[in-house]
Each structure stands twice: as C-alpha cells, then as structure tokens.
Amino acid sequence: MLAPPPLLPRPHPLRRRLVRLYDRLHRRYGPQRWWPARTRFEVVVGAILTQNAAWRNAERAIARLRGADALDLRAVLALTPTRLAALLRPSGTFRLKARRLRAFAAHVSRRHGGRLDRLLALPLGELRAELLGIPGIGPETADAIALYAAGRPIFVVDAYTRRILARHRLVRPDADYALVQAFVMSHLPHDPALFNELHALLVRVGKEYCRPRPRCAVCPLRYDLRGRAPRL
DNA sequence: GACCAGGCACATC
DNA sequence: GATGTGCATGGT
Numbered sequence: 561m562l563a564p565p566p567l568l569p570r571p572h573p574l575r576r577r578l579v580r581l582y583d584r585l586h587r588r589y590g591p592q593r594w595w596p597a598r599t600r601f602e603v604v605v606g607a608i609l610t611q612n613a614a615w616r617n618a619e620r621a622i623a624r625l626r627g628a629d630a631l632d633l634r635a636v637l638a639l640t641p642t643r644l645a646a647l648l649r650p651s652g653t654f655r656l657k658a659r660r661l662r663a664f665a666a667h668v669s670r671r672h673g674g675r676l677d678r679l680l681a682l683p684l685g686e687l688r689a690e691l692l693g694i695p696g697i698g699p700e701t702a703d704a705i706a707l708y709a710a711g712r713p714i715f716v717v718d719a720y721t722r723r724i725l726a727r728h729r730l731v732r733p734d735a736d737y738a739l740v741q742a743f744v745m746s747h748l749p750h751d752p753a754l755f756n757e758l759h760a761l762l763v764r765v766g767k768e769y770c771r772p773r774p775r776c777a778v779c780p781l782r783y784d785l786r787g788r789a790p791r792l
Numbered sequence: 793g794a795c796c797a798g799g800c801a802c803a804t805c
Numbered sequence: 806g807a808t809g810t811g812c813a814t815g816g817t
Binding site (some may be wrong): 616620654657709 | 809
Binding site for chain 1 (some may be wrong): 795796797798799801802
C-alpha cells in the first residue's frame with residue numbers, strides 16, 4: 561500500500577454503510593483513546609507483543625519490561641536474548657517476540673543512530689517499506705506503528721476488522737489485508753484520528769461480539785447466531 | 793480440554 | 806500463489 565487509494569469521487573452505497581457502521585459504534589462506545597501506551601517506543605513494543613496474543617498478556621509483558629527498566633531501545637539491546645525472552649514470557653511465543661523486538665531495536669540503532677523519531681519521520685511510503693523489511697514486522701504491525709506511533713493516515717486491518725466487515729458484507733470473506741485496507745481507505749477521509757478511532761472501535765465491539773464462532777445475538781450490530789448481520 | 797487472542801515467517805505443493 | 810504449520814502463554 562505505498563500509494564493509498566484515492567477517495568472515490570461520489571457517494572457510494574458501500575461507503576454509506578461503512579459510515580453508518582462507524583457512527584453506530586461511536587455512539588455506542590464513544591472515543592477509545594488508542595493506542596494505550598506512554599511512549600512511541602512502547603507502541604512498537606505493544607504492536608509486536610500483541611501479535612497472536614491477547615492484549616492483556618501483551619500488557620503483562622510490557623509491565624515486566626518497565627519493571628526491569630528496559631522499556632527503551634538501548635535497554636532492550638543491552639539485555640541478553642535469554643533475559644529479554646524471560647521478561648516477555650507472559651505474551652506468549654516469547655522467544656520469537658524477543659527476536660523480533662531485538663531486530664526492530666537493532667534496525668533503528670543501525671540505520672537511524674538509535675533515534676526512533678527519525679525512523680517515524682520518514683514519508684509514509686518509505687516508513688512502511690522500511691518497517692516491512694524488518695523481520696517480524698508484517699503489514700498489520702507496520703501499519704499499527706505508522707498510525708499509532710507515527711500518527712500517519714493509514715488504516716490498520718486486523719482479524720476483527722476483517723470478520724466484522726465481511727459479516728456485514730462490506731468486503732468478501734476471503735478479502736486479503738490489502739483489499740480490506742483499500743476498501744476502508746477509498747471510502748473514508750485520510751485522517752489519522754478517524755482511522756485510529758475506527759480500528760479501536762472495531763476491536764472493542766469485536767472482542768465482545770464478533771468471535772470466530774458467533775455466539776451472541778444481542779450485539780449492537782445485530783448479528784444473528786450464524787454471525788451474519790443485516791444491511792446497515 | 794478445547795478454543796481463542798489486536799500475526800508473521802517459512803516450507804511445501 | 807495458495808495453503809499449512811510452528812511459535813506458546815493465559816483466559817474463558
């Protein structure tokens with residue numbers, strides 16, 4: 561997604577439904593104030609640690625890093641791989657995540673003199689390409705860093721987003737990451753605050769109601785028990 | 793005990 | 806290019 565899709569010129573039926581989805585979620589839940597982190601480096605750490613892990617467990621690991629006074633780039637590099645992995649244990653796949661976090665820190669250290677702000681100041685296309693070049697950073701993690709740490713206008717697609725948009729028949733169930741992202745970005749203004757809020761709201765409602773196997777009929781988005789939703 | 797969680801890399805077909 | 810698999814803890 562080097563060149564974001566331009567906004568489609570005229571009102572589009574799917575756009576109205578997407579906007580309605582956003583409005584309904586925003587009325588129901590209000591502002592989510594994401595990303596929950598104190599520093600930009602902590603956003604990056606959280607983005608890596610929450611890969612295939614519940615956020616609660618990523619938080620535990622972040623707290624352990626903080627307790628070890630290791631919540632900054634240099635401190636992460638100063639830890640031995642074994643020690644870093646031990647601190648990350650609660651987030652699951654901890655050896656893997658220790659490698660990934662270290663790879664990120666090593667990259668910033670090598671390419672940007674340890675200055676995270678310099679990496680984050682790159683033009684969006686370059687920033688995204690560079691992030692994707694770091695082992696352990698795929699599209700979702702790269703976009704989460706670009707949006708939540710760098711404040712860039714890019715929409716993050718996660719499992720909830722796909723599931724919810726597919727169940728509302730806004731995208732096909734088999735739509736891949738780039739397609740879902742292009743769908744949202746072609747229908748909404750490229751506003752970081754909006755992309756932030758929409759993604760956070762989708763995760764919020766998804767955690768409660770949009771499980772892989774649907775099991776609740778009282779969702780505010782009115783899924784039926786097969787996980788399908790009426791047209792918005 | 794099974795399923796799930798704010799994915800990614802790599803092997804294999 | 807599509808699909809399968811390892812990574813691994815902690816909550817429900």
